[in-house]
Amino acid sequence: MKIICSKSELLKGVNTVLKAVPSKTTMPILECILIDTTEDDIKLTANDMELGIETRIKGDILDKGKIALEARLFSEIIRKLPDSEVTIQTDEQCRALIKCEKARFNIAGKSGEDFAYLPEIERHKNIAISQFSLKEIIRQTIFSIADNETNKLMTGELFEIDQNELKVVSLDGHRISIRKIELKESYDHIKVVVPGKTLSEVSKILSGGIDDEVSIYFTDRHILFEFDETMVVSRLIEGEYFRIEQMLSTDYETKMTINKKELQDCIERASLLVKEGDKKPIIINILDDYMELKINSYIGSMNEDISIEKTGKDLMIGFNPRFILDALRVIDDETIDIYLVNPKAPCFIRDEENHYVYLILPVNFNPGV
Amino acid sequence: MKIICSKSELLKGVNTVLKAVPSKTTMPILECILIDTTEDDIKLTANDMELGIETRIKGDILDKGKIALEARLFSEIIRKLPDSEVTIQTDEQCRALIKCEKARFNIAGKSGEDFAYLPEIERHKNIAISQFSLKEIIRQTIFSIADNETNKLMTGELFEIDQNELKVVSLDGHRISIRKIELKESYDHIKVVVPGKTLSEVSKILSGGIDDEVSIYFTDRHILFEFDETMVVSRLIEGEYFRIEQMLSTDYETKMTINKKELQDCIERASLLVKEGDKKPIIINILDDYMELKINSYIGSMNEDISIEKTGKDLMIGFNPRFILDALRVIDDETIDIYLVNPKAPCFIRDEENHYVYLILPVNFNPGV
Numbered sequence: 001m002k003i004i005c006s007k008s009e010l011l012k013g014v015n016t017v018l019k020a021v022p023s024k025t026t027m028p029i030l031e032c033i034l035i036d037t038t039e040d041d042i043k044l045t046a047n048d049m050e051l052g053i054e055t056r057i058k059g060d061i062l063d064k065g066k067i068a069l070e071a072r073l074f075s076e077i078i079r080k081l082p083d084s085e086v087t088i089q090t091d092e093q094c095r096a097l098i099k100c101e102k103a104r105f106n107i108a109g110k111s112g113e114d115f116a117y118l119p120e121i122e123r124h125k126n127i128a129i130s131q132f133s134l135k136e137i138i139r140q141t142i143f144s145i146a147d148n149e150t151n152k153l154m155t156g157e158l159f160e161i162d163q164n165e166l167k168v169v170s171l172d173g174h175r176i177s178i179r180k181i182e183l184k185e186s187y188d189h190i191k192v193v194v195p196g197k198t199l200s201e202v203s204k205i206l207s208g209g210i211d212d213e214v215s216i217y218f219t220d221r222h223i224l225f226e227f228d229e230t231m232v233v234s235r236l237i238e239g240e241y242f243r244i245e246q247m248l249s250t251d252y253e254t255k256m257t258i259n260k261k262e263l264q265d266c267i268e269r270a271s272l273l274v275k276e277g278d279k280k281p282i283i284i285n286i287l288d289d290y291m292e293l294k295i296n297s298y299i300g301s302m303n304e305d306i307s308i309e310k311t312g313k314d315l316m317i318g319f320n321p322r323f324i325l326d327a328l329r330v331i332d333d334e335t336i337d338i339y340l341v342n343p344k345a346p347c348f349i350r351d352e353e354n355h356y357v358y359l360i361l362p363v364n365f366n367p368g369v
Numbered sequence: 370m371k372i373i374c375s376k377s378e379l380l381k382g383v384n385t386v387l388k389a390v391p392s393k394t395t396m397p398i399l400e401c402i403l404i405d406t407t408e409d410d411i412k413l414t415a416n417d418m419e420l421g422i423e424t425r426i427k428g429d430i431l432d433k434g435k436i437a438l439e440a441r442l443f444s445e446i447i448r449k450l451p452d453s454e455v456t457i458q459t460d461e462q463c464r465a466l467i468k469c470e471k472a473r474f475n476i477a478g479k480s481g482e483d484f485a486y487l488p489e490i491e492r493h494k495n496i497a498i499s500q501f502s503l504k505e506i507i508r509q510t511i512f513s514i515a516d517n518e519t520n521k522l523m524t525g526e527l528f529e530i531d532q533n534e535l536k537v538v539s540l541d542g543h544r545i546s547i548r549k550i551e552l553k554e555s556y557d558h559i560k561v562v563v564p565g566k567t568l569s570e571v572s573k574i575l576s577g578g579i580d581d582e583v584s585i586y587f588t589d590r591h592i593l594f595e596f597d598e599t600m601v602v603s604r605l606i607e608g609e610y611f612r613i614e615q616m617l618s619t620d621y622e623t624k625m626t627i628n629k630k631e632l633q634d635c636i637e638r639a640s641l642l643v644k645e646g647d648k649k650p651i652i653i654n655i656l657d658d659y660m661e662l663k664i665n666s667y668i669g670s671m672n673e674d675i676s677i678e679k680t681g682k683d684l685m686i687g688f689n690p691r692f693i694l695d696a697l698r699v700i701d702d703e704t705i706d707i708y709l710v711n712p713k714a715p716c717f718i719r720d721e722e723n724h725y726v727y728l729i730l731p732v733n734f735n736p737g738v
Binding site for chain 1: 442445446449450451471472473474475476477634635637638641642668669670671672673674675
């Protein structure tokens, strides 16, 4: 194989597929990037068997062929080359010569034949969405997936399409995040659970333009994201996702409207008094036109008043400060509405159009504190 | 004690003295910042017994007194407060109330009486130098101090003043870095060894302006840096510094002039083939109008030619790439001169005015490679 392409084009491609290279594996071939030019395109591929990414880059093919190169080393070499044309040439022993201006690297590769190709995905069911929207939806829900594998379904996110609405849900047993978005067209009903890792890697590669589209294809076992010159294929998580409808009551006893940044800054200050692993709740005392936020830990105590608009009853309730903060950090609205029922029932942060709903369970506290 | 000062002024002061708070200590009082208002100024002090920093901040003293507050917590609280006036008020149980707008923190402090004050330094011998110059000199030498305590003197830097010249030297057994700078006035002879940690912390606090001065005072056991509203006192390292003069030959067999950035980029590329702890040298082959740089490790091989201007003999010599890179990264000149004798003798990178000299020992290599 012999190809010539610009350093910048090569680096862009390598950085894209690098997201699917596992950091630890017992199979050295998975740590490689495949360069395949057998089909008139220069294709770069990485595949950790759960998640696979393939991208096409511009360049000249002087001699067809393919080779697998150790991904970290290859990407570091490309990154450090001068900003010029790069030639990659391989021999029959799978050795690669990488030339750029006067620099010449010789590194050992592996046969491209040993590389596991991405699964073929039948392109039947698909939806189209802007890259910007997909990136936003992921950012606004990914934080509440579970980070351990005890319940596999909790490590993924529900993607459900109903007519022209895409609903994305994540939950970890303490909270639920829901984002809904209107699609330009109507589609058949689809309901799948996508691994959280896949979504966070996809979101890193998406350029995020409002006018740039991404096509998402669904099969029984896989999801395929297609955008720009790139294809991301991932396995789905199998099983029936949690029924969340019954938890989403719209009744409430107390509603407060509050400046988001003021509340966020205040909880961030309060969090200074909670060490990692410590389960100290913040206590919110909702009164007529202000709420009082209190925390009392072995480090010290803190309290602060914030102005609110309130309808309904007064209420005192405790929360894990991190759970509230996670939701506040991804909401872009200047003021938010918080709906509550009683100190034992979940609170809801949601907008009027129901574009987002964040449900957070309260924690018990000693009201005498 | 009761004081009022702006959040920004308080934060600046806290960040300055925080550099002298040890990250680990068995004495909790050393993890504190002392706020002392007994002398009509608001003084913040931190002191790890080797290095002490004291700074004055603007503000109103409503009630004189002093208190020691846990440094990390106090600095985090101040950082997270709204950008407004901060009131700090203490009671007789050494509890502190920190108020800012509607936020109120209560934290436990320690008696200011338990705090170890900075040693009194007699202000006899001193020099004046611009903050910019001192910061530059430290940056350009600090990388070649030894990072372990086997030889205490190697963990510091020699500061030697001879007439109107300040010479700063660091060495770690493999290399020597020397920076000389002309002072505005002439001073008595001074020769001390300053701990590397002190210098790197001082360099972080210095604003670095060319017109901002720093006064440096010397005693037998201490060095004192005085600038802006801040005083840094550090113990000196005791003992006789290494005699380096006999190693600094100006004879050479080969001199090459080379573009610094080209050489640096090339060695950075070559370093990709050397893993941490691996002792593979880069081999430099100096020929008539170019040098060839080669490396050959178990990861792969690399070679590259760079144009040079040469006088003297051809030469092949091996180096630890990191040692050359460390020196190149701190030199600001576009082209540099490298002086060599033979493959066993140190090489010198130095400018014509002798403002800087970097001596680097070569490593043995197998010329057949």
